[in-house]
Amino acid sequence: MGRPRGFDEEVVTAAAAELFAGRAYDGVSVDDLVQQLGVHRNSLYKTFGSKRGLYLAALRWHLDHRLPPLTEQLAAGAEVADDPALDLLLLAAVERAPRDVEVAALVTKAWQELDQALQRAPANHTDGTRSTALNALLGERLRARATAATTDPS
Amino acid sequence: MGRPRGFDEEVVTAAAAELFAGRAYDGVSVDDLVQQLGVHRNSLYKTFGSKRGLYLAALRWHLDHRLPPLTEQLAAGAEVADDPALDLLLLAAVERAPRDVEVAALVTKAWQELDQALQRAPANHTDGTRSTALNALLGERLRARATAATTDPS
DNA sequence: AACGGTCAAGAACGATCGTTCCTTTTCTTG
DNA sequence: CAAGAAAAGGAACGATCGTTCTTGACCGTT
Incomplete structure (x- = not known):
């Protein structure tokens, strides 16, 4: 062959x-x-x-292989804002999803999974219907990424 | 002349x-x-x-003219997640700040102002030292933008 | 050992990128 | 009403974009 x-x-x-x-x-x-x-x-x-x-x-590979361990950490109540594992998802959401329907679908699916993991997190059992925990996590990573990566050689 | x-x-x-x-x-x-x-x-x-x-x-113009009214709304406790006024800041933070020091500085400054506005917000007086309110707001807008803008003609 | 198909290597494609140059027009000023 | 300066108009620059084509090397199969 x-x-x-x-x-x-x-x-x-x-x-x-x-x-x-x-x-x-x-x-x-x-x-x-x-x-x-x-x-x-x-x-x-x-x-x-x-x-x-x-x-x-x-993006699919990332969602399949990098997000599951992250959801486990989240469900265990770990702090993950320093972990760049969310970065691809962040970029996809902000700049690709609005222009690519498939990306938008993948991003939405990823958020559902992360959301469920955070609902199971010990610190967020009191949370209401809105997924403010995930929102806060995304915002936190967003800020960490923007302020830290200025001088790093990626 | x-x-x-x-x-x-x-x-x-x-x-x-x-x-x-x-x-x-x-x-x-x-x-x-x-x-x-x-x-x-x-x-x-x-x-x-x-x-x-x-x-x-x-970006500077946006920070000087579009963000102040937003901080007022925030300080008044209004809901602003549907407002696209944060979008330029979101994009700047995610994709420009890591590569451009000046952008990073502007973004950081914008967050300081937004943070202070949220500290003054009635719903967040109980918030601790961390600015989780702003983080949640950023995450919320991030998700709204990604899911909604798939079909709009911008 | 000769075939046939897949891969590797790299040149080349038209299109578009950010930027610059040259010419013409339009305005302010003495 | 000239003279000069700055803006508008548009072509053109080299570089790079995503993609395709051509050529030759490689390997499993018969």
């Missing part, structure tokens, strides 16, 4: 997720992806179809 | 702020700005120096 591919699709997807978590979608070029992921253009387009396809795959 | 300029600098700055509130910085091209603001390229570059200069001017 021809030559086998020389890269692990999941590893590449995870690396792409990390890149997209650092800068905005338009701020990550295909050249950046090719260089950082170590995968040739052709292979990226053959595997993911387009830059958007790779982005969606990365 | 030559021909007077045919546009109001403040009007243009406000319009630019609205554009940058809708899409990410890299998603707004100079062509978009020229077309939407009705000002010629040369005039934009003469007045603001660069695209980033116009962005910074727009």
Whole structure:
């Protein structure tokens, strides 16, 4: 069946997720992806179809593999505002969701899961119907990210 | 002293702020700005120096003119999550501040003001040292924006 | 060992990016 | 009413964007 591919699709997807978590979608070029992921253009387009396809795959992977452990921490009452695991979701929500229906759907689904995890958190049992706990968490991470990342080399 | 300029600098700055509130910085091209603001390229570059200069001017204008009325509403205990007045600040915080020190400084200043306004809000007098009220507000607007703007023609 | 299909390597595509230059028009000023 | 300065108009710059094409190397199959 021809030559086998020389890269692990999941590893590449995870690396792409990390890149997209650092800068905005338009701020990550295909050249950046090719260089950082170590995968040739052709292979990226053959595997993911387009830059958007790779982005969606990365977002889905992130939601499937990075969010579950986070929800566990949240349900256990841990503090996670320093964890950059929410960054890709933040960027997706703010700058992609308004322009991409699929991204919006994924973001909404992620929030439902995070919300449920926070409902189970010990500190928030008294919370009402509104998910203010998640809102506060998102805001907290938003501020941490904006103020801290000014000088870091990502 | 030559021909007077045919546009109001403040009007243009406000319009630019609205554009940058809708899409990410890299998603707004100079062509978009020229077309939407009705000002010629040369005039934009003469007045603001660069695209980033116009962005910074727009952000500053937004912080000076759109945020004060918002802080008043907040201090009065009003609900403002449906108000898109926070959108430019959200985008600036998430995608520009990590890459631009001046943006980060402006965003930090804006948060200080919003925070103080919320400390004065009647519903949040019991709040502790942490500014969870502002965090919750930011998260709330974040979610509202992501879920609502999927089909709107901005 | 020869085939056939997949991958890797890299050049190249048109389009668009932010920015600059040149020319023409319009206004203020003496 | 000239003279000069600044704005408008628009083409053009090199660089980079996402995407595709062409060529040759590789490997599983018969």
